[in-house]
Structures are given as C-alpha cells and as structure tokens.
Amino acid sequence: MTAPPLHCPRCGRAAEGFDGCRVCAGEGIGVNTPPPLADLAGLDLASYPGGPWGWPKALPTPGPPVSLGEGNTPGIRLRIEPDGPQEGSAPGELWVKYEGGNPTGSHKDRAMAVGLAAAVAAGADTVVAASSGNAGAAAAAYAARAGLRCVVFTNERVPAGLRAQIDALGAERVVHRGTVAERNAAMAQAVEKQGWYPLTSFSWPSPGGNPYANEGYKSVAYELARDFAERRIDTVVVPTSRADLLAGVGRGFRELAAAGLLPEVPRLVAAEPAASAPFTAALRCADRADQERRRVASRPTVAFSLGEERPCWQGLDALWRSGGTAVAVTDEVITAEHRRLAAEGLLMESSSAVGVAVARELVTAPGALVVAIGTATGLKAPGG
C-alpha cells in the first residue's frame, strides 16, 4: 500500500509535496491538500478502540503504527452556574475533552503519531517541525519513538517548560530570530535539499500542517461519537489557529456520517482570542470569496499558542460544511476562564480556556450539549 495522492479541495488540482496547494497560494490563499475521506462503512463505533490507530483503515499511512498510547482522552462535565437571562430554564451541558492526557500533554500527539509513521514510510531519516510549543514536543517524542532524528525550529517566545520538554526528548532545537518568512525559507531548504520530512508547513500563506499527520485528529471525532453514543452533541468548540484540529475533527465527523455511524454532524465552532481572530472576522463577510481573503492584525495574547493573520482555508471549509461559526473572546475572559477551570481542578493551557470560554457562551440554550476541546495541559507553563 502506498500513501494516497493529495488534492486541493478548493481548486481540485493534484498537490506536490506536503505544503498546500501552490496554485491557491498564488491567489494568496493557504489551502491544505488532504487525502480522500476514509470509508468507514461496516465498522462498529461502539467497539472503536480509540486513538489514531484504533481504525487503521481510516488512515492514509502505510507501514506500522508509531504510538505512545495517545488518544482515548476523557470527557469531563463542567459546572454551569445559571445566570440571569436563562433563569428557570433547563441548563445545557458543558463538557471538555481533555487532550492534556496525551503522552506529551497535548492533542498534537494524535497528529505526530501518524506523521511519524508517514515519515518512516517515506524513508525519511530526519523530520522537521516549526513550532513555538506543543507540536515541537510531540514531534520530538514520536520521532524518538520511531528512531528518527528530529529538528524543531522555534522562536524565542517558547515557554521554559516546553523548551525543557523538547530538549529532554532529544530533538535538536534551532531558535530562529528572523522573520517567519526567513524561518520558512530555512525549512523549505532543509526539506528540498536535505530531504527532511516536514511535519508542519513552511509556505506562505500557511495551509496548516502536514495533511497525512492531520488525519490523526479525526480520532477526536470518532471518540466523541463513541463516548456520547446515543446522545446528540450539538456543538464542538475547537481552539483554532491554523485549524489543523478543527479540520481534522470535521473530517472525522463527516466520515462517520457518510458511513451511517452518526446521524448528524455536530456544528463546529472555531474559538479564537480576540487579539488574533481571523475566522471571526472572516465569517462577518457575506461572500465566501471575501472570507477566504480576509486578513486581521495579530496581536499578542495570553493564549500564546494561538494567533494567525489569515483564516486557513481548511478551517473555513470545516465551518462551512458543519454550519458552524467562529467566536472570539478577550484576554480578560480567557484569563478568567483559565482560573475558573483551575478552580474546578483542571489546569490547562490558556489556549484551552479559549475553547471552554466560548463553549460556556454557547451552552445557554436549554438542553444544549456543547463540548470544548481542551487542547493541552497547563503543566508546561502553569502561569498561563
């Protein structure tokens, strides 16, 4: 079995490499090029073992799994204090799916497990990821597990805990002090000249991460559908930057629905920090052509792992297909939610609080069942 070909879902052209559609990039739009949706017909959702490797046929990757026990993260129901306007109405249910339980402490493990298997299958000896955080740590861990060399391009803003994690896992950490364009150029050169296997993107505008790796995120949708079983999830809220997770979750739900394993795809909502909210801005435009081209200023935020100037097309596509939307919350709201989660026993990364804060706004409808993806543990940077 060889890996299936990749195509651009926007213009239909075949893709070269793992770095998005070059034609659409020429129009200023970063479009990822996923493999075809998997056919899940005949699978039994109740006995899905969880994790990206739970259903091997759902993955594009030939060769043996690379795994550290990722996936099967718990759903935790949060308290909702009813307030004024909904007084007397039946409250909805607010859940968080806690991805901090993964081996390196974030959802990125699901993608890097699949990405490293793809790298091994491609005969690579070195993988490279550009990351200011969790993706770098996950790449380092799964490269170690697979026995491949790993180089992580970071910037100077990486929190100390993450730096220590990447170093302890044996990756070579290269701090780039230049612009993103310079970092991208360095990575492109390593990929093209030295044959390093890219786990994140290195073109502009960014299409999102490696499309094979991203298939690992579909398992989040499978697990949600399995764990909530007969209960209908109304909305899944995903903290969004380049929308790899959002797009992967959307693809997973679509595969389940196509196979008759799920009656209806939940509405997806991209949660963003107000300081950097391209999806929220884009969806205010009436016209999809304008949405694709919307740009915003990206300012610093406490949710340091989020922040883009443009809405990655894969994220827009996921929102369009699920009838979803995007919601931005201020740093003040994010910080308050971070504290509120800790006061309920959950120490998560601030980016996770972005999702929960948005979910809390959406759960006011009586009987609504809203799940936020809690993307990472707070242990790497307990202050934020």
Next chain:
Amino acid sequence: MTAPPLHCPRCGRAAEGFDGCRVCAGEGIGVNTPPPLADLAGLDLASYPGGPWGWPKALPTPGPPVSLGEGNTPGIRLRIEPDGPQEGSAPGELWVKYEGGNPTGSHKDRAMAVGLAAAVAAGADTVVAASSGNAGAAAAAYAARAGLRCVVFTNERVPAGLRAQIDALGAERVVHRGTVAERNAAMAQAVEKQGWYPLTSFSWPSPGGNPYANEGYKSVAYELARDFAERRIDTVVVPTSRADLLAGVGRGFRELAAAGLLPEVPRLVAAEPAASAPFTAALRCADRADQERRRVASRPTVAFSLGEERPCWQGLDALWRSGGTAVAVTDEVITAEHRRLAAEGLLMESSSAVGVAVARELVTAPGALVVAIGTATGLKAPGG
C-alpha cells in the same frame, strides 16, 4: 450506605480514624487498615469501563463520584535490546503503564478521586495532605472539583513545577521547615481539633495513605487485567515508597482472582532507589517478624518522590501474598533509564524510571511479560 469499617489486617483489631493501627504502631510497625475486599463476582472484565469509578461496587465510598476523567491510562511496549547472556533466546516483553496521562499527571489521581468522595461523604469542608509532590497536586485538583478547601503540607524540596501546580489549583500550601514529627503533629492537630479530613498519614511509623482513598489504586489492576485479557502478565513492577500503589494493585488483583476473573495473580515487585530501599533490605531477612522491623538509612536520590526508612506493612503484605520481591537500583541506573525512556519518546518522572529499570532487569526470561507502572509525567520537573 455508610463506609465499611476498617480493620488491621495484621492484628485483626478495628481501626479508629484513618491513620493506621495504633496497636501495631505501638510495636513500631506502621500498618494500614483497609476495608474488606470487594466482591466482584458477576462483573464482566471485558466491559469494565476503567478508572476508579468504573466499578462503583468495588469502592467503599458512598455518595456520588468525584472525577476528572482519571484512569484508563495506556500500556506502551518498550524496546528491549537483547544483550550478551540471552543471545538467541526469545526476548520477553517489557511494558509501561503510563500514569502520567491522568488529569494532574500522576497515579495519585486515582486515590484522590476516591479520597475526596469519602471526604464529601464524611461531611468534611477541608481536606489535608502532607506531600512533597504529586499527592499534593492531586489532592488540590480533586478538592477543587469537589468544592472543598484543601491544605497541603509540603517541605522545601518540592520542585518548582509541582509548587506552581498546587498553587494554581487553589490549594493552601503550608511549607513546614521542621522535622517530619513536627509536621505530623501539626497535621494531627488539624484533623483532631479542626475536623480536617486527612488524605495522607500523620502518624509514626507511617502506615501509608488514607485507606479509602487507596482503594482507587485497585483500578490499575483491573485495567491491566482487562487490557492484557488472555495474556498472562508475569510480573508487575511498582515504584515504592509507602507502598500505597503497590498495596492497592495487589488488592485489585486478589479481588479479580477471588471472583474468577483472573486465573492467577501476577507477581508484584517493589522497585526502590538503592539510596532508600527498606523493602529490598527487609526481604533479605528470613523471618517475617524481622522483615516487619527492618530499618535502613534513607539517603537523597534523584527519584525524589521515593524514600522511606521502614517498609510499610501494607507493601510487605502485598509482596508476600503475590510471591513477589523487591529490587533496588542505583541513581546511576535510574538516571540512565530516565534518558533511555526519553530516547524512546517518554518523558517521565525519575521515580517512574526506577520501576522501568527494575522491570528491564526482570524481563530477560524468554517469553516473560513484565509491566512497570510509570507513575508520573516528567513535565513537572523535566530535569529529573
């Protein structure tokens, strides 16, 4: 339903409070006083949902569960490089059960989930734990979840990451600069005068932690038995200090065997740092009466969360009943194993490396299946 009475398994007397058998303590032996073993007859192991709350009837605790999604941690098979003596023989299998995937990053979550439910059932408004680490963080998280106040008595050696975690979770951290005896006295006074519910012990010699809370550890055994199903686990290696986890795992396996859900109880092995190895020393004595009274010097070790001068009786009992033993490894071996695990993608606390290092020594028999409990993530103190 009220909580079942506690008895001393060594002398048979009824226990008062949660701090071990006072009669045996008078003989200089710290003996925990567990509730009766649960009757698991009629349960189906294959459909056990995992975690301490997976089988409510296995727990002594009345009242609703307190949960943050703990349990169901993954088993990960490690590489074994065959070396000299076993050349040509079929290698055994070395697995680690990665407890760092729990909500606060350690196995302690299983106990504190049950301990906080017991505290709520007892009508407590404040819980107290003496801990230099993971237990304090777990107590803080589950107290927050249950809406109870939490006080953690620590010493000055707590790593910064753990301190930050405990603080972020809203516990009151009290640093005791005095002796352990003084700390115990302060905790005893809080329990007796102020009615605080104790989650760890405060008497001398220590019997181990709260016996209701410890019932949460039985779920480690249930999950292992479920996940390995038809395959026979030869040996389970448990990093051991006061032996709460070791005793809980042993009780879980005994319950399964008594109910006919497991053909044979695996051999349990206590893994200790050589710098502080009371079980290893004790089991060199021929006579159980001497084993119970064995004392060693406890020196500092890289495995900072381990270290006792006496073998807690509950641990000896678990080893006796399973035909097990204790093995000590030097700090040099622990450090090398810690690096070796990281080189395979697993960043764990040094104490976890103690267990894996011992398991690696025991897996040389052809066909042997050895599981080490990887007790905690390395994210709280990446250097060690």
